[in-house]
Amino acid sequence: MKVLMFGWEFPPHITGGLGTACLGLTRGLLKHDTDVIFVVPKAYGDEETGNMQLVNASDIEVDFRHALYGDLWKRVEYMEIGSNIIPYVSPEEFERLNTIEELKSQETGNSVLSKRYTFSGKYGANLLEEVSRYALIASAVASKKEFDVIHAHDWLTYPAGIAAKKVSGKPLVVHIHATEFDRTGENVNTLIYEIEKQGMMEADRVIAVSNLTRQICIEKYGIPEDKLVTVHNAVEPVEKELDRLGQRNVKEKVVTFMGRITFQKGPEYFIEAAKKVLERDPNVRFVMAGQGDMFNKMIKRVARLKMADKFHFTGFLKGEEVDRMLAISDVFVMPSVSEPFGIVPLEAMRSNVPVVISKQSGVSEILKHAIKVDFWDVHALADAIYGLLNYPSVSTMFRKYGKEEVDSLKWENAAEKVKQVYQSIL
Amino acid sequence: MKRSICLYFQIHQPFRLRTYRFFDIGADDHYYDDYQNRYLIRRISEKCYLPANATLLNALNNIEEDFKVSFSISGTALEQFIKYSPEVIASFRSLAETGKVEFLAETWAHSLAALKSKSEFETQVKKQAQLIEQYFGQKPVTFRNTELVYSDDIAEMVAEMGFKTMLTEGAKHILGWKSPNFLYSSADEPKLNLLLRNYRLSDDIAFRFSNQAWSEWPLTADKFSDWLNMIPSNEPVVNLFMDYETFGEHQWAETGIFDFLSALPYSVLKNTDFAFRTPSEVSEILKPVSSVFVPYPISWADEERDLTAWLGNEMQDEAFDKIYALAEKMQKVTDGKLLSDWYKLQSSDHFYYMCTKWFSDGEVHKYFNPYNSPYEAFINYMNVYSDFVIRVDNYFNENPIEGVLEEKIDEVFSLGKEITNELKKKARKVKNDLMKEFAEDKQKIKEIDFDELWQKSDKEIKKFINSLDMQTLLASLNDMGEDVEVRVKSLLNNENKKKFIEFKDNVRKVSKQKINASKKMISDLWNQIDKS
Structure with a gap:
């Protein structure tokens, strides 16, 4: 079987969980004799492709004589809006994306009738334009390649998936990693909502990363239940030497929050819980790693609670720093208000760190060896942290079984479910 | 007699902190951005301190009687001059040698200790005054606090330390209708004279000089003299206080600020009945006309002339309270x-x-x-602070002798009747033994008079210290501060430097052994008390 897959990013050029999930899934599919043609807006040449075929959308020429393009081309025009839209990026920060990774794209084709377009593959001000152009490219790819099914990840690639389906007549699967409601709370961008809804409607099957997300698709987008399948994410087995990284220089235990510092992630509950823990146990340091629009507000709150000598901010951590942070942590906390899945707790458990997660996260549906609390229940959160820090038997147990549990969450198994979805619509 | 103009310049540079990450806490005790500090000190030296000093020296040499200036230089600035641009020290020394320059006292670190801890404040002022005496050969008699911060409470501490005169801001909200152009005295300490900054005329130079939108632009020395002439003839003193960086940094050389500075003394002396005097002279020749009440601290900063530039928001208050929570401990x-x-x-x-x-x-x-936002500044400071606290705690764990030892033994005595006479005797013996041992150590130190030494030429100093036994030198350097040690080290030849470092490591080891031994003595004593 062969899948034409559309994704916005692919490791190592990722801004968050989406790219990592795509890599895991394609690797898993290859193990189940399923070949993948993966189309990214911009390929850098150093991606971990393995046996997969990676197509760089920037290399594809579009022939404007094709009748279909007329329609799509119109959309390119009207979608040019300045926007601050981020797709599923975690634990990433959008301010940084907009300032550092300036979106630069340009038309590079030279023929009058066929055009090549160089994508930035980033998330910038004219993201929507890139999304539409990407759909143009998708139809060109679809008419040239052989495949059985189309698979599109998150709203950025839905127009591409739909276009490919129109050209080829092959069935379409869309994969929901996060919805507009997860990203923005209730201040939904209607344009993106429309794209998401259209994608789900036109698809033959919709895969959600958790039952929580599946429920949102039913309630907020009116998608028929029998079209929706839940496939939980997994995590790649650990490759790095953790011991080498894990040198802790402070004698206190370390409790870590890692993620965007935005409303969605519930940073303020972490701070309130930290205060309660410190009142009872001063031998703890709390660390908030990440950036986001609530960053300054959180710093002020910590200062007002007079615990800035025990509560530290690291700003945005990248690459090895993330592993290092996890390696020196004693407890990992994810108090998300709304989290479609949430892959970081799995990474923490993989590094032998016991985790406290909110019941409002998708990952809580599959984890047994984690403490689950309501995000708003600061007392329960504080209790859980205190317990893991002070009762060694509990944390030892969580560490041991948690590691086993997370090691059993293999992309291979997730991929098998995805393959079953493909088979059901062939 | 001519009326007085008091020219005073503030010189301060802090040790800016490097980017200090959470990961560094407990692992790295170097806190400063050496590269940036060196770059800034060198840049400001070249653009401001050296050319401005040359301009003033010229006038001081050419004008016989009526031109004088005053400076305050913070200890952090001085230490960085020693490290990064020693020629600045030399140039201030030549100013000092004219005998027409007064150096004022302040806190060593340009700190706000006056608001928090009397003893800390006094320690820093003494440390700073010593440094001024060492480098410029005069003992400060006039005080000016960091950024002219002043209140009745601060006046009391300053008077108690023996200063006769203090500088502060002529803030509108404390003076009301009164003019800053008189000598005042403190409300609580009538013997402490106050010189108040004429902020209008000071800021005409410091802030407005190059502002082309200003109706008085361009400002010339003659125009400034005209303004002085307009001051009612019964007002005897005009206090022009400003950052020294005004010359060449805040106002670039291209604006003509150095021409203004070099023309000003001649123009004033020719066109007005004013002469330039130092703060202590003004304080000597004038009588205070009235006292001023300042219950809440003022400063020369911003429109508000209060402390809100440094304190008031959550982050500032948290950082400030946390660092001074250590003050008592640090005294030991x-x-x-x-x-x-x-x-x-x-x-x-x-x-x-x-x-x-x-x-x-x-x-x-x-x-x-150095920071992009106040939030970054706060995070970075608190990270450094966290490491510092760890080091302080470690110090007290390793050094029960100094301070802590005495405390422990005093505790034994305070138990009073609860312990037997025999145990008391034992405790006294432990204390005496330990004290004797450390006293002996201290006697081994052959005192070298560094103050006298610095008066000699570099060549002589070099010869002298290289002739010493390195062990003696090391012992004498104890408690002299980092700046002296850095300077001494730089003058040693390679062989001696190696020895010096070797001895230093040795001393550390030996004192650790001693510390452990005394720790044991103390704990034995405690055990006996527990048993009885």
């Missing part, structure tokens, strides 16, 4: 490096960088500011 510390960091972390600049009132005075606040 004798470790040079630890003390040096302690002072440097108190520099008011660290709190200034955390200021969030960007809108009115943002430009001034951004000057020389």
